[in-house]
Amino acid sequence: MRIRSNLGGPRPRAARLAVPIVAFGLVVAGCGAADGTESVEGLSDALGTSSDINPTNPDRIREGGNLRLATTTFPANWNTLSNDGNDGEIADMERPLMPRSFTTDAAGQLSINTDYFTDVQLTNTNPQQVTYTINPKAMWSDGTPITWADIRSQAAALSGADKRFLIAITSGFDRVATVERGVDDRQAVMTFRDHYAEWRGQFSGNMALFPKSVTADPEAFNHSLVDHMGPTAGPFVLQSTDRTQGRIVLARNPNWWGTTPKLDTITYSVLDHTAWVGALQNNELDAVRLATIDEAKTVRNTSGLVIRRAPGNRWRHITFNGATGSILAEPKLRVAISKAIDRQGIATATQNGLVENPRPLNSHVFLQGQEGYRDNSLGYDPAAAAKELDDLGWKLNGDTREKDGRKLVIRDVMYNDPTWVQIAQIIQQNLAGIGVGLVIDTKPGAGYFTDVIQPGDFDTAQFIFSGDAFPLSSLPQIYAYNPDDLQGNYGRIGSPALNALIDRTISELDPAKAIDLANQVDRAVFEEGHSLPLTQSEGNVGLRADIANYGSPGLASYDYTTIGFLK
Numbered sequence: 143m144r145i146r147s148n149l150g151g152p153r154p155r156a157a158r159l160a161v162p163i164v165a166f167g168l169v170v171a172g173c174g175a176a177d178g179t180e181s182v183e184g185l186s187d188a189l190g191t192s193s194d195i196n197p198t199n200p201d202r203i204r205e206g207g208n209l210r211l212a213t214t215t216f217p218a219n220w221n222t223l224s225n226d227g228n229d230g231e232i233a234d235m236e237r238p239l240m241p242r243s244f245t246t247d248a249a250g251q252l253s254i255n256t257d258y259f260t261d262v263q264l265t266n267t268n269p270q271q272v273t274y275t276i277n278p279k280a281m282w283s284d285g286t287p288i289t290w291a292d293i294r295s296q297a298a299a300l301s302g303a304d305k306r307f308l309i310a311i312t313s314g315f316d317r318v319a320t321v322e323r324g325v326d327d328r329q330a331v332m333t334f335r336d337h338y339a340e341w342r343g344q345f346s347g348n349m350a351l352f353p354k355s356v357t358a359d360p361e362a363f364n365h366s367l368v369d370h371m372g373p374t375a376g377p378f379v380l381q382s383t384d385r386t387q388g389r390i391v392l393a394r395n396p397n398w399w400g401t402t403p404k405l406d407t408i409t410y411s412v413l414d415h416t417a418w419v420g421a422l423q424n425n426e427l428d429a430v431r432l433a434t435i436d437e438a439k440t441v442r443n444t445s446g447l448v449i450r451r452a453p454g455n456r457w458r459h460i461t462f463n464g465a466t467g468s469i470l471a472e473p474k475l476r477v478a479i480s481k482a483i484d485r486q487g488i489a490t491a492t493q494n495g496l497v498e499n500p501r502p503l504n505s506h507v508f509l510q511g512q513e514g515y516r517d518n519s520l521g522y523d524p525a526a527a528a529k530e531l532d533d534l535g536w537k538l539n540g541d542t543r544e545k546d547g548r549k550l551v552i553r554d555v556m557y558n559d560p561t562w563v564q565i566a567q568i569i570q571q572n573l574a575g576i577g578v579g580l581v582i583d584t585k586p587g588a589g590y591f592t593d594v595i596q597p598g599d600f601d602t603a604q605f606i607f608s609g610d611a612f613p614l615s616s617l618p619q620i621y622a623y624n625p626d627d628l629q630g631n632y633g634r635i636g637s638p639a640l641n642a643l644i645d646r647t648i649s650e651l652d653p654a655k656a657i658d659l660a661n662q663v664d665r666a667v668f669e670e671g672h673s674l675p676l677t678q679s680e681g682n683v684g685l686r687a688d689i690a691n692y693g694s695p696g697l698a699s700y701d702y703t704t705i706g707f708l709k
Contacts, residue, residue, distance in 0.1 A: 192248055192696055193247075193248035194451055195691050195692055195694065195695055196450065196689065196690050196692070196693055197690075198690035198691055200401075200704050200706075202690070202709055203704065203709065204707055204708070204709045205706075206404075206406045207404070207406060207706055208406060208408070209428050209689070209692070209706075210409050210426065211408065211411075211429060212410065212412075212413045212430055213231045213390070213410045214587050215412060215587045216385050216388060216390075216412050217229070217232045218368070218589075218591075219232075219367055219368050220236070220367035220371045221356060222236060222350065223300065223309060224308055224309065224363060225310045225629070226308070226364075226368075226591075226592055227310070227367070228310030228630070230456070233350075233608075235392070236350060236374075237699075237700065237702070238377055238378040238392060238403075239374040239378055239379065240375065241257075241258040241288065241376070242346045242350055243255055243259050243274065243346045243351070244262070244346040244347075244611075245699040245701075246346075246610075246611045246697055248452070250512060251611075257399075257400045258288070259274060259275060259277060260275045260277055261275040262274050264341065266333075267651060269319070269334055270334040271331060271334070272341050273324060273330070274324075274330045275324070275329050276289065277328075277399075280399065281397065282353050282374065283375060283395060285397070288351070289327040289328060290321065290322075290328070290331075292354045293330040293351065294321035294322075295357040296315070296351060297315045298321075298357070299357040299358075300313055300316075300357075301315045301316050303316075304360065306360035307360050307364070308363070308364050310630065311618075313343065313615050314338035317334050317335055317336040318332055318334055318338075321333075337651050339614050339647070339648050339649065339651060339656045340614045340648065343610070346611075347611055347615075348610050349612075349615075353373045353375075355373060376398070377394065377395055377403045377702050378392040378394060378395055378403065378702065379392065381393035388411060388412030389410070389411055390409070390410040392409075400703065402703065403703045403705075404706030404707075405705060405706050411427070413427075416560070418430040419432070419440050422441065422684055422685075423440065423444050428686050428689060429685035429689060429692065430685070431682070432682040432683065432684050433561060433680075434492075434496070434561070437684070438682055440684075446686060446687055447684055448684070450683045450685060451681055451683070452693075452695065453509075453510065453511060453678060453680070453696060454696075455509060455608055455609045455610065455678075456608045456609070456678070456679040457503050457608075457676070457679060458565070458606055458676040458677050459503075459506075459604070459606075459673050459675045460483075460554075460569075460602050460603070460604055460676065461600075461602065461672075462479075462480075462635065462672065463598055463600055463603070463633050464476065464672075465598050465633070465634040468601065469601055473635075473671050475531070475536070475671070476635075476670075476672075477520065477668075477670075479527065479552075479671070480520065480668075480671055481520055481526055481527040481530070482572050482573055482578070483569055483572050483573070484522050484572050485675075485677075486500075486502055486522065488565055488569075488676055488677065489501050491565075492561060492564065493680055502519075502675065503677055503678045504516075504519040505517070505519075505675065506620075506663075506672075507613050507660045508613055508664075509609045514613070514660060516661050518661055519675075520668050520669070524572070524576055527576050528576040531543060531550075531576060531577070531578075536577075541577065541579075543576075549579065551578070551580070552573075552578065552579070552581070553602070554569065554570075554581065554582055554583060554600070554601065554603070554604065555594060555599070555603045556582075556583075556584055556585070557584070557586075557587050557604075557605070558584035558586060558587075559584075563582060565676065566580070570582065583600075591605075596628075598632060603632070603633075606679075607620075613660070614656060614660055615648070617644045617647060617648060618648065620673075621644060621672060622636055622641045622644050623641065624636075633673065635670060635671070635673075640666050640667070643663050646659055647660050681694045682694065688707050689706075690704070690706060690708055691704045691705045
């Protein structure tokens, strides 16, 4: 599943997650040894093979303490299943609060999360049937047990059958025929109408299980978690929130049935990303995501701080607006423009010195290092782009192309962050070379998705998606086009043929065949000019040296009960 994020830090599956990068100019200052400047040790090139969290036996971790983290905005909606709450930073905050059926290791391999489920099995394939057996100790923070009814309620809400539920993603629940009580209230038997390949991700990865009090009716689903969190079920609970002060505090759950957490509290402060490293230096924060070589150098040169590094699961991209009336409504026009964007140049400018081998991400589906990753991109070819624009009737008139009296000038919208602006400036130069104008239009983080992206107030838009171990589940959410149910397809781009191919892909229970089909989907997405992947995040995290079991996890899940400070 993908969660979105307007920034580049602490979050699309559709991937929505967020953290900005601080870097000015068209090339990051001091970003590589090639220009005589100092670089920071690079990362491994492959995601899915590494995790850097200072793994430590819990016996060596002291009891208590407050882990101080940062977030860029206060949650617009604590319901991450909803379109307004489908944000990576919110999802990060809720991971120690909400149930998930599986945990993952650095390679994305799955294990049943036994705090919540004693068993999760595919018990039939014709029809497909999955049986969830819930841990008999599992309960919500209001004292009610977690039961099959919670699973049934969430499946119904996310099915898409009732359009009043403003869901972010169906996650295969549109394929579920029934959810029935099993041997007792602690067992749910889910029967599918159509096969669903990513059934393991329906309550895992970026998708948590919520109580039926949140998912039972549209009003509760859409609005009950706007101002506060509802019942939770994790090692931590939401202790307090202060929107005015920008402070969110998680504390130990006194009714937690699992291993007692080492930490007493986790505190999130709302700060612009440009202030994160300074706050870390000043002992106001304990860990922050790093975005530039200068940030990494600052952390490395500060006593008591270290850098943890493993390739990240967030990725930057450009979404095109193909809605009727948009200047980019023509697919061939979008494709031509995409061929003129130097994604390798963007990778080099923003990541040189932060990774060993800066390179663009060449898939909409898989992250580098994940099984199934292939380069399905159309390549960088400005000469071909210029010819294609000529063939489409967009002729040069001075420095800018025109057609039917309309200038080919597009408005690129992004969160007001230096790295996003830097990327836009590179694209601006690229497109100027083929006679396309680009206007850089920066927006504040607050309301970026609800007020700008969701309504389609852009020609191109930049934000971040967050991947997980269940990449196929986001295909219908982002790349299928259903005018009455956009979900994460903010560019309103697609076709019946692509919808059918996506349907085949997520219906395939053979993993190898599903991967092949997913790569066909990816190529088709490139060929329709839906969006353009840019770079995968570097995954660098600066933090205090005495923090254990936390840092840069790659695809791995955190065990929030073991995170803490060394004795």
